Amino acid sequence: MSGTSSPALRGPRRRLMPRYLGVSVLLWAVLAIFAILAIIGWAVLLVPSLSSLWTDQSLRSTFLPPFSDGFPLGTDNLGRNFAWRLIAGIGVSVFVGALVAVISVTLGLALGIFAGYFGRAADAGTNVVIDVTWAFPEILLAIVLAGVLGPGLEAVILALSLTGWAAFARIVRGEVLSLRERDYVAASRVLGYGKVRISVRHLLPNLIPITLVMTVYFMAVAIVAEAGLSFLGLGAQPPTPSLGGILSQGRDYLNSSWWPVVLAGLALSLMVLTLNYVSDGLRDHLDPRVGGRR
Amino acid sequence: MWYVLQRVGYAVLVIFLASLVTFAALRVAPGDAITSMLNPTTTPPDVIAQYRQSLGLDLPLWEQYLMYARGLLTGDFGISLTDRQPVMDIVLNGAVATITLALAAFIVAFGIGVPAGVLAALHRDSLFDRIVRGIGSFFNSVPNFVLALILVLVFAVQLRWLPVSGIGSWKNVILPTLVLAADPCALTMRVTRTSVIEQANADFTRTLRARGIPGGRVNWVHVLRNSLNSVVSLGAVQIRTLLGYTLIVEVIFRWPGLGSQLVQSILNRDYPVASALALLLAVVVVIASALGDLALRWVDPRIRVSSGGSA
Amino acid sequence: MTIAPAQAPVRVEGLHLIRHGASGPEDLVTDLSFDLPRGSALALVGESGSGKSLSALAIMGLLPQGVQVAGGTVSLFGQDSSRLSKRDWRRLRGTRLAMIFQDPMTSLDPCFKVGAQIVETILAHEDISRADARARAIELLEQVQIPDPQARLHAYPHELSGGLRQRVMIAAALALRPEILIADEPTTALDVTTQAAIVSLVDDLRRDLDLGVLWITHDLGVVSQLADRVAVLYAGEMVECATKDEIFAAPRHPYTVGLIDSARVREPGIPFGLIKGSVPEPGAWPTGCRFAPRCPIAQDACATHPLASAGEEHMTRCHFPGKAVLQ
Numbered sequence: 001m002s003g004t005s006s007p008a009l010r011g012p013r014r015r016l017m018p019r020y021l022g023v024s025v026l027l028w029a030v031l032a033i034f035a036i037l038a039i040i041g042w043a044v045l046l047v048p049s050l051s052s053l054w055t056d057q058s059l060r061s062t063f064l065p066p067f068s069d070g071f072p073l074g075t076d077n078l079g080r081n082f083a084w085r086l087i088a089g090i091g092v093s094v095f096v097g098a099l100v101a102v103i104s105v106t107l108g109l110a111l112g113i114f115a116g117y118f119g120r121a122a123d124a125g126t127n128v129v130i131d132v133t134w135a136f137p138e139i140l141l142a143i144v145l146a147g148v149l150g151p152g153l154e155a156v157i158l159a160l161s162l163t164g165w166a167a168f169a170r171i172v173r174g175e176v177l178s179l180r181e182r183d184y185v186a187a188s189r190v191l192g193y194g195k196v197r198i199s200v201r202h203l204l205p206n207l208i209p210i211t212l213v214m215t216v217y218f219m220a221v222a223i224v225a226e227a228g229l230s231f232l233g234l235g236a237q238p239p240t241p242s243l244g245g246i247l248s249q250g251r252d253y254l255n256s257s258w259w260p261v262v263l264a265g266l267a268l269s270l271m272v273l274t275l276n277y278v279s280d281g282l283r284d285h286l287d288p289r290v291g292g293r294r
Numbered sequence: 295m296w297y298v299l300q301r302v303g304y305a306v307l308v309i310f311l312a313s314l315v316t317f318a319a320l321r322v323a324p325g326d327a328i329t330s331m332l333n334p335t336t337t338p339p340d341v342i343a344q345y346r347q348s349l350g351l352d353l354p355l356w357e358q359y360l361m362y363a364r365g366l367l368t369g370d371f372g373i374s375l376t377d378r379q380p381v382m383d384i385v386l387n388g389a390v391a392t393i394t395l396a397l398a399a400f401i402v403a404f405g406i407g408v409p410a411g412v413l414a415a416l417h418r419d420s421l422f423d424r425i426v427r428g429i430g431s432f433f434n435s436v437p438n439f440v441l442a443l444i445l446v447l448v449f450a451v452q453l454r455w456l457p458v459s460g461i462g463s464w465k466n467v468i469l470p471t472l473v474l475a476a477d478p479c480a481l482t483m484r485v486t487r488t489s490v491i492e493q494a495n496a497d498f499t500r501t502l503r504a505r506g507i508p509g510g511r512v513n514w515v516h517v518l519r520n521s522l523n524s525v526v527s528l529g530a531v532q533i534r535t536l537l538g539y540t541l542i543v544e545v546i547f548r549w550p551g552l553g554s555q556l557v558q559s560i561l562n563r564d565y566p567v568a569s570a571l572a573l574l575l576a577v578v579v580v581i582a583s584a585l586g587d588l589a590l591r592w593v594d595p596r597i598r599v600s601s602g603g604s605a
Numbered sequence: 606m607t608i609a610p611a612q613a614p615v616r617v618e619g620l621h622l623i624r625h626g627a628s629g630p631e632d633l634v635t636d637l638s639f640d641l642p643r644g645s646a647l648a649l650v651g652e653s654g655s656g657k658s659l660s661a662l663a664i665m666g667l668l669p670q671g672v673q674v675a676g677g678t679v680s681l682f683g684q685d686s687s688r689l690s691k692r693d694w695r696r697l698r699g700t701r702l703a704m705i706f707q708d709p710m711t712s713l714d715p716c717f718k719v720g721a722q723i724v725e726t727i728l729a730h731e732d733i734s735r736a737d738a739r740a741r742a743i744e745l746l747e748q749v750q751i752p753d754p755q756a757r758l759h760a761y762p763h764e765l766s767g768g769l770r771q772r773v774m775i776a777a778a779l780a781l782r783p784e785i786l787i788a789d790e791p792t793t794a795l796d797v798t799t800q801a802a803i804v805s806l807v808d809d810l811r812r813d814l815d816l817g818v819l820w821i822t823h824d825l826g827v828v829s830q831l832a833d834r835v836a837v838l839y840a841g842e843m844v845e846c847a848t849k850d851e852i853f854a855a856p857r858h859p860y861t862v863g864l865i866d867s868a869r870v871r872e873p874g875i876p877f878g879l880i881k882g883s884v885p886e887p888g889a890w891p892t893g894c895r896f897a898p899r900c901p902i903a904q905d906a907c908a909t910h911p912l913a914s915a916g917e918e919h920m921t922r923c924h925f926p927g928k929a930v931l932q
């Protein structure tokens with residue numbers, strides 16, 4: 001490299017925190033905390049004997065503020081322990097977010113490779129489907145689907161997976177179009193390997209970095225979308241706690257208790273912020289073209 | 295010219311397919327119009343059959359779609375199941391409120407986002423740049439309904455400066471506009487900043503400086519002009535984002551626009567209204583994206599010629 | 606026919622450029638000196654990484670961020686350029702001092718018509734009407750031998766061929782009748798026939814306008830057509846400087862010998878290329894003679910830094926000048 005006129009001549013920036021995979025350990029720690037909370041949340045939701053933790057009502061102790069006796073985060077309008085409801089809600093968010101991210105990324109990967117590598121007709125067809133999907137703002141399509149399927153988490157997961165793949169398919173398609181011009185892919189083609197085999201052997205490994213990055217990113221998007229749908233009453237149905245549901249309920253009692261809205265909003269925002277930063281950091285780390293080495 | 299026709303044709307195709315989607319959703323939805331209007335347990339079967347026939351529900355699907363499409367083209371979007379109002383009236387009533395809100399947010403997002411992005415890029419790594427980026431990633435991560443609730447809590451419930459929700463005075467517009475504009479504004483800022491930095495480092499700026507063109511002119515005329523195409527292509531995307539967000543923001547602020555109507559109609563299982571509104575929003579998005587593509591060709595002389603043939 | 610030779614419009618003395626790398630400051634160019642009189646053409650030859658482009662940018666006051674002048678002076682028209690204000694710089698660039706760049710595709714603003722870019726340059730320096738500026742632009746396009754200049758005025762850069770674009774760049778650079786033209790590898794991105802046409806165009810303009818030309822290139826073939834003096838740069842320092850004829854007839858530095866050797870048309874059977882390896886990166890320069898690790902005639906003495914044979918017409922920075930010879 002000549003370096004005579006390269007713009008990256010500034011000295012390296014000092015980092016306060018050590019990094020792992022391009023992401024500060026602080027962010028990994030926050031992510032780990034949310035993961036632990038989510039696992040506790042699943043336990044509380046799925047083990048029947050524990051459900052009383054978040055369902056027990058007490059009309060004598062409604063709207064208790066945080067740090068009350070026995071209720072570290074206070075109680076809601078029905079006197080339920082808000083701490084447990086929040087943790088269960090995080091569990092729901094993380095579950096839906098992860099599942100939707102994995103499904104949309106898988107779909108996007110498959111269709112993106114299909115569009116980019118299996119000829120012009122496949123490309124044109126996939127593009128039309130993507131554009132039709134994109135004609136509806138994600139949340140609108142999700143709302144319509146959730147409306148058709150009837151409210152509930154299953155509908156939300158299906159709706160978000162069916163809308164989320166399009167963006168990723170476009171990215172994968174672009175990657176594949178450039179990858180297929182590379183020598184080793186061309187060489188494999190000349191050697192007579194089948195398209196499916198080339199896709200699996202040569203294209204997929206090259207798509208791993210962007211797939212990882214986008215999985216994290218989609219998880220953030222899906223968590224927001226699930227909360228939004230639940231907020232509108234189309235997602236998790238009461239009494240199942242979800243962050244969106246807590247926010248929607250809390251909104252009606254803003255005058256008497258602010259903490260459900262603030263705490264659930266904080267948990268949600270922090271989760272999304274962390275995931276966004278992690279996906280940005282991963283992208284800079286794994287994809288030198290976008291970020292710049294090191 | 296050929297490109298324009300091509301692009302318009304493609305938009306029409308996408309709209310047609312989108313109408314198939316909304317039609318299908320209408321059909322697939324549990325319970326059709328009859329079961330919503332008439333109680334099937336108390337209404338005699340022959341009356342139900344008569345209603346079915348009068349609404350064309352006994353015809354084959356493709357004929358039903360033709361009826362549906364003819365209705366759309368003639369402005370007959372069907373009748374609301376809940377209040378028997380023509381859907382067209384609902385659309386017209388809500389459109390003004392939604393357009394007002396979306397337009398205000400669009401202006402705020404670009405009016406603040408573009409200049410802030412340019413300034414941040416020109417003073418890269420300055421305090422201003424860091425503040426702008428901080429605010430940007432904050433608004434990018436805080437979901438808009440959370441932001442809405444926090445703003446309501448602070449400015450309406452605690453400080454009582456602004457109304458909680460509803461419509462009427464100019465004060466009602468402020469919070470929904472801010473909430474709606476926050477994320478698009480952050481994105482606009484980020485895209486503008488990146489694009490300006492890229493262009494400011496481009497070779498041609500050095501040539502201009504070598505010819506003694508004043509630095510201000512290099513930045514505000516040449517760099518900005520070259521950054522314009524990413525801002526324009528962003529515009530179409532933003533319209534889609536904004537329309538999506540209006541759904542939630544209108545519900546939160548009880549803003550009587552298309553978004554809250556749509557959510558309401560879904561919760562009420564008023565499928566004709568929901569399907570018509572969804573398609574309407576989709577049409578706006580498709581038109582916006584086609585206009586965006588056309589504007590891009592107008593803005594960027596390189597695209598204009600390279601694929602347009604002899605125009 | 607001046608009696609006392611006035612100072613050359615561009616005089617570089619002991620120029621020292623550094624950048625701040627990961628481990629402290631790194632030298633990019635050291636101890637660079639040359640004069641550029643009007644009407645002459647000096648070729649600055651070197652591989653990429655030799656610091657030739659940075660030296661040119663230093664003369665223009667357009668060093669990229671992070672690169673600094675750490676020592677030496679650049680005198681422009683008798684003035685120490687480090688004393689120039691931002692405004693002085695702006696008035697100087699384009700009017701008396703002009704520069705053209707390597708890639709005419711990326712060096713012209715793609716969003717503006719070429720006519721507008723020339724007119725803009727004129728209007729930035731002269732208080733004349735737009736119509737007059739446009740008339741001047743047409744004249745300029747004619748002068749650089751662009752056919753049908755009236756129509757080309759309305760073309761966007763991407764609508765022109767590489768050769769025409771470079772001609773437009775030259776026209777814009779010459780718009781204000783500068784005394785000095787710095788050309789940073791202006792023909793590298795062009796095909797061979799266009800290269801030759803651009804070189805002879807610049808050569809003609811140099812004679813017609815009494816331009817001092819500083820031509821930066823890695824291609825000795827170009828140099829032979831154009832320059833009257835040649836300065837060879839290696840790893841940030843000048844290793845040899847002489848008249849063109851001297852350089853080609855009797856190169857004294859082994860690096861120059863290698864360059865000429867690898868530029869010659871080869872007859873079959875003769876081993877190709879004298880110089881092995883590549884130019885070391887800034888910061889990785891040897892302490893002694895910087896060329897020693899690649900030099901075919903290096904000896905123990907080369908572990909010390911050779912001094913330039915200063916004051917001579919034929920300058921060499923080698924412990925054994927003239928020992929390496931062309932076959």
